[in-house]
Amino acid sequence: MRDEEETPPPPLLSRAEALALPSGRGDRNRPGKRSEAAGPRWRHACHILLYAPLPAGGPEPRFAILMQLRFDGLFGFPGGLVDLGKESLEEGLLRELREELGPAAGEIRLRPWHHRGARAWPGSGRRKKSGSLEKWGLEGGKEGKEGGNNRVQGLVRVPLGGGLPTFLQHQFIGDARTQLLGALPGLGDPRDGDQSPPGSNGKGEET
Numbered sequence: 553m554r555d556e557e558e559t560p561p562p563p564l565l566s567r568a569e570a571l572a573l574p575s576g577r578g579d580r581n582r583p584g585k586r587s588e589a590a591g592p593r594w595r596h597a598c599h600i601l602l603y604a605p606l607p608a609g610g611p612e613p614r615f616a617i618l619m620q621l622r623f624d625g626l627f628g629f630p631g632g633l634v635d636l637g638k639e640s641l642e643e644g645l646l647r648e649l650r651e652e653l654g655p656a657a658g659e660i661r662l663r664p665w666h667h668r669g670a671r672a673w674p675g676s677g678r679r680k681k682s683g684s685l686e687k688w689g690l691e692g693g694k695e696g697k698e699g700g701n702n703r704v705q706g707l708v709r710v711p712l713g714g715g716l717p718t719f720l721q722h723q724f725i726g727d728a729r730t731q732l733l734g735a736l737p738g739l740g741d742p743r744d745g746d747q748s749p750p751g752s753n754g755k756g757e758e759t
């Protein structure tokens with residue numbers, strides 16, 4: 553059984569609630585002081601769910617979500633750690649996306665209201681497990697020195713039709729599997745012109 557099924561995930565936090573968590577190298581109000589009384593210090597990691605229509609004629613639903621095979625063999629969404637001392641959540645996520653997706657990231661217009669929720673995971677860290685990719689094609693994989701990101705082994709279009717159950721048997725970083733499943737029910741057709749994220753009402757509120 554997977555970790556996220558054994559332990560219920562912490563509740564979803566809004567962007568404001570996540571930003572109110574003490575972060576960085578000390579309590580925000582006492583810079584530099586590693587006070588136990590200040591409680592845990594949180595680092596923010598931002599990841600994005602990007603989805604697009606697939607060519608006509610495939611199984612329903614005709615969309616694919618972009619995920620990546622990570623250096624540790626787990627699947628996750630594009631993104632990474634954000635340094636709130638230097639950048640906003642959105643700036644940090646865009647920086648990570650430029651590293652991981654290359655020039656395509658320049659087309660992404662990220663706004664605070666795209667935020668879908670945050671979870672505070674105590675003591676979460678990298679887990680080293682292996683996954684397999686035999687049934688899935690990679691595209692746009694970036695290797696090391698060509699300006700790419702050697703932490704990302706390859707970008708993967710996850711078809712949401714018949715192949716999804718197979719894909720879900722792979723191993724996922726953090727709560728990426730839960731995030732993927734949670735997004736599916738609200739997945740709309742991007743060609744409808746609705747630019748708000750799946751399942752939101754466009755105002756940054758959960759629906």
Ligand SMILES: O=c1[nH]cnc2c1ncn2[C@@H]1O[C@H](COP(=O)(O)OP(=O)(O)O)[C@@H](O)[C@H]1O
Nearest residue numbers: 597599628629631632633676677725726727728
């Ligand atoms: O797709 C995801 N969904 C949820 N959490 C994730 C996902 N990918 C990574 N994480 C978590 O975010 C944290 C930082 O992610 P990552 O290792 O990708 O950052 P980095 O690219 O800046 O090194 C890790 O603790 C990891 O568990």
